[in-house]
Amino acid sequence: MTRKKKSRKLGENGSPRLSKEKLRELRAMKEQRVKKKKGNKAGTRNAQEAKVELSTNSGTTTDPRAGSKKKIALTPEQNLQPKAPQMNRHLKPQASLTKAHEPELTLEEELQQLENDERLMKLLELHERGELLTGKDAKFFNRAIARHQELCELLGIDDEFEEEDMIDADPLADFVSNDLADEWLSDDEDDK
Numbered sequence: 001m002t003r004k005k006k007s008r009k010l011g012e013n014g015s016p017r018l019s020k021e022k023l024r025e026l027r028a029m030k031e032q033r034v035k036k037k038k039g040n041k042a043g044t045r046n047a048q049e050a051k052v053e054l055s056t057n058s059g060t061t062t063d064p065r066a067g068s069k070k071k072i073a074l075t076p077e078q079n080l081q082p083k084a085p086q087m088n089r090h091l092k093p094q095a096s097l098t099k100a101h102e103p104e105l106t107l108e109e110e111l112q113q114l115e116n117d118e119r120l121m122k123l124l125e126l127h128e129r130g131e132l133l134t135g136k137d138a139k140f141f142n143r144a145i146a147r148h149q150e151l152c153e154l155l156g157i158d159d160e161f162e163e164e165d166m167i168d169a170d171p172l173a174d175f176v177s178n179d180l181a182d183e184w185l186s187d188d189e190d191d192k
Contacts (some may be wrong), residue, residue, distance in 0.1 A: 111151045120144045
């Protein structure tokens, strides 16, 4: 491929040269086009006075900034006797106030509610671990335990149990007996 030397002259590859007549036509068409207006004229932001004058001349619209025409006293009025608040003591209350009654629970329901109380169960666990309860927790715990004992007595439930009963009820005691231990020990001694 042969290399063409670059030149500054406009020729085949450049834009075509237009005749003077053609250039005049293009310029005339460009001038005939209507320019779109963008924005307001310069200085319209500060021309509030002209707008106010136009609105007052028409008479129908008023300036929204114009306030009340009521006269205001510039000095405070001297009232020697302040107005006392009116007490309507002759009026009777429309509703009567009574204490709200909680629905009464049966003894069994109250006992069940005490036994299912989450706060009491947590405090009972802390007490069994030997931790010291203080303040509101101690008061709540003492009150709840006293009520639980009272309900058990009223219902005839024996809630107290002794530690001896727990030791006697050892589940491993049935499986381990001294007789088996004696037999195993005696066999070992005979073999020697």
